[in-house]
Amino acid sequence: MSEITVLGADVRVRPNATLLPGTTLGDNVEIGANAVVANSIVLADARIGDGAVVRDCIVGENADIGVNTTIAGGITAVAVDRTVHEDVRLGGVLGDNATVGSGVIVAAGAILGTGTTVETGATVSGQIETDAIVRRG
Numbered sequence: 001m002s003e004i005t006v007l008g009a010d011v012r013v014r015p016n017a018t019l020l021p022g023t024t025l026g027d028n029v030e031i032g033a034n035a036v037v038a039n040s041i042v043l044a045d046a047r048i049g050d051g052a053v054v055r056d057c058i059v060g061e062n063a064d065i066g067v068n069t070t071i072a073g074g075i076t077a078v079a080v081d082r083t084v085h086e087d088v089r090l091g092g093v094l095g096d097n098a099t100v101g102s103g104v105i106v107a108a109g110a111i112l113g114t115g116t117t118v119e120t121g122a123t124v125s126g127q128i129e130t131d132a133i134v135r136r137g
Helices: none
Strands: 036-038 053-056 057-059 075-080 083-089 092-093 111-112
Touching: 053 057
Parallel strands: 036 053, 057 092, 092 111
Antiparallel strands: 075 083
16 A cells, blocks of 8 residues: 555545545545545546545546445455456445445445446445446335
8 A cells, every 4th residue: 555645736625534545636626524535546526525435446537426425445356357356455446427425335346337326325336337327225
């Protein structure tokens, strides 16, 4: 894990937010009050809501993570081009323009495609297709 934090231009970090080592924030990123971001890459124009916890994650451009959402990070297996990689530290990958509602839980290793919408209160795991809508229950 990298011991530095890198901030792009015009980044806004609200009161009591915590940026932990290994985090890189792109230009125009907004981190909400009381949010925690650790060992993550957050690309340009993304927003992380108040009280959200984002660990070991890649957040795409213009993605929006809602209030009190948790992407907890952890060790998981990841398949890339039909090859499974075991024991990978990965909270999740959110594609560009993904929208994750408030109070969502994203399981370790989840991959949300570009333009995916996860509605408030849902729990997400596995791979979600591009432009999919995930509803609670």
